[in-house]
Amino acid sequence: MNTSPAAPTIVRTDPISPSIPPSPETTMIRYFDPSHLSFFMAGATLRLTVADEYSCLQVSVHRMFPLTHPDQYFSIRDGAGNELGVLRSLNALDPNGRECVLLALTRRYMAAEVRKIIRARERFGIVEWEVETHRGVCRFSTRDLRDNIRRLSDRHFVIPDVEGNRYDIPDLAALDTQSQAWLLQHL
């Protein structure tokens, strides 16, 4: 991983484009030192204090690689959506703050992780699934699955349904054989 802090990673491509203002804040990524951050919850909102600098009453945490590296690189944004800085990992946060951030992340990223495929029936290009996820059992339909599925690796799949919801299968091999068979039949 890139460890040199604050290397300029955004390069202006078009000097006259209004979309990338040349202010220094936006041409450099600020990597936070986790020990300077304290997160806490207030009602439904996440707050952040950056030691010796400022407090922000409402922040949101976005994963930068939500599919491929969900536990690395987080963008911390203020209420208006401006990036305050980037956190490389949650590990070095204090336990309480880490808890709060994880809570905010589970809330924001609603993709369900599939534990077991109960049934998958194809009719006319639409597959109707019934799956057990870490958030309970649910049913959904997919269309043109072979074109729409995301294969992140040989074993990691993300299934999008017709509504735009996503169902994550982080490791195909970890599913039971019947589930694997259901899935492979439709891929």
Add this chain to the structure above:
Amino acid sequence: MNVPSDLPSPLAKTLSLSHDSLKAIFATDILLDGSFGKEWLVIDDTGLQVYALSPSGEPVIRFQAPWLAIKAPQTESLVGGGALLLTLDGHTREILRHSNACQKEFSRVSKYLTEYVAYLKDKAEGKSPEIPVLAADRGVRLRCPHCNLLLPEGTQVCPACLHKGKVILRLAGYLRPYWVEALWIILLMFAGLILNLIPPYLTRPLVDQVLVPQNSASTPHQRLVLLGWLVFGLLVAQILGTGATIFRSRILVRLGALLSHDLRLKLYSHLQFMSIRFFEKRPVGAMLSRVVQDTDSLEEVLVEGLQIFVGQLLTLIGIGVILLMMNWKLALLILIPVPICLWISNLCMPRLIGLWRRSWHFRSRLSTSVTESLSGSRVVKAFAREEAEIKRFSGHSIDVQESNRIAHQSIQTFFPMLWLLMSAGSLLVWYVGGRSIIGGDMTLGVMMTFLAYLGMFYGPLNYLTRLADYLARSLAAAERVFEILDSDPDVKEDPGAVALRPMEGRVEFVNVTFGYESHRPVLKNISLSVAPGEMIGLVGQSGAGKSTTMNLICRFYDVNEGEIRIDGIDLRRIKQTDLRSQIGVVLQDTFLFNGTIAENIAFARPDASREDILAAAKAANAHDFIVSKPDGYDTLVGERGQSLSGGERQRVAIARAILHNPRILILDEATASVDTDTEKQIQEAIARLIKGRTTFAIAHRLSTLRNANRLVVLKNGALLEVGTHAELLAKEGEFHRLVNLQKETSSIMAVGK
């Protein structure tokens, strides 16, 4: 009133008992802790309630708030869904959560709640505001009322409830124009069948009277004469049979070629009228293989299907009857394995079909990746990614190879085994028949004839088992072709569409909301009125929704809420050809077709005279560069116009737009990516082009928009500011900020003067 159709009855009862003031009920599909489950938001005169069902199925109120306590209702957009938030006692609270499936409903809800809270506040202050109404529900996903299958986009016909036979009938429908040929084929097949039945029939006298005579009444001479006649008979039957086969095959090939052309043409014509959205969702390579390959497979089904269905079935029935008549006991023995075979076929077929689909998918992905990387060959070379592309191709090719191998191997294993099982019947015949001959109950001739017919009987039977495989392969192709033929354009022509010609050019946006995916709006509540002949500059950061606005004017997409009117008529009610023939677009990444410059300029008006073309090119400042090319106007532009420079392509596109002579002109960053000198020329060309037309222009360089009558500033899909250049500068708002940003970045260009 909005009430979910699947409201559980206990809840419905509770609500109807206690609420006469009910306004609406909305169902969510996710609970607050993120797990799947149902809850209901009930809106009535008193306020909001969220109902859940207790484990015993009783409705319980999980949350309620009176109107007066509710502040700042809003939806929060999450990844994969959203949440409804309220401020109560100064704290923001999340009151329910939903998945993407309910996104549209809840954005309606939140809008309504905001308006209603504002309405109550105004009322309390003694004003008399309008009572807000819940926006009507639009564009729900349709499911089949019988089997709950998600219906294909744009149709009301459920493919599952449609009878299977209907698909076949429908396929057969394509044969109708060629019924004469089809009839000939059937007749020749019939003749061939009868001719084929003759030789085995002659076997019996050949064996019993000539070769191994049962009674020695006939002399060797008589036997020789009979032999002569019988062999002659066999010869004639074979000659005629071969003749019938040749004629049938020739007609069949002709029919196949005609059909295949019909299908291709039909599919391609249909594709031409599909919407942009349709193509966005489908890779070019996949479409290519549908038009080129699948139509061929479909033709094969039709032609082969005709053969198999009619020919082999007839043979099967004919021989079956003969066999039963000759010796019904032996005939029944043959049939013993048939039900077992059918059962096994039924069991294994879906898997085999799946294997074909899979292999088809990989092939289509392969052709997609080839089209993509070949059309991006410059980029590939520029970044020296050839090796990587080869590797990617190899990966996809291996997938094709593997899936093909698996499919073929399974089939090559399955059918011989099925065949083995089936021919077990003939072994029974040998055994049982042999015993009868030894016992003297049957002559050798009867046995030989029986076996000869039996051999012919297994042919079609074998065919019929292969038919399943055949149908599997080709119905998969039929499915894909029909999928396109059946999908109505999602930008539909209204049956009562009005002609609008010539148009005046007044464009109005009325509360337009639009998103490429309905759960993520890109344009929010845009209202704008543009007079005929006015030039509007659209300004905003990249991603603000400028190009999207243009796409909506061209009606490449339909709005989700609100409407766009041209000359006071809703865009959706204007004939599409009328609309598009009066709108001209010049885009940043100009697309030219492989052809000459002249052909490209005359793209919209192929009947334009050469002088029209010259005039357009001159007005577009393109004339001089074109003439200086060795081939002049006959210069080939190459695929996508690659052999012209960016600025040249741009000017050809402008000439194309000038010749098109549209009432409404759309310029989307038409001058980006060219040098200042060329830009000046293009600017001049554009200045000529926009005269007297309603013009929407987007430009990177804000200075370009100085001529605009008004500027419209978009930010994150919302309309922020509208006004003249001077007004907006004086206002010192977003536009002012953008202009200053550009001033900072560019000391060369004078901006905003």
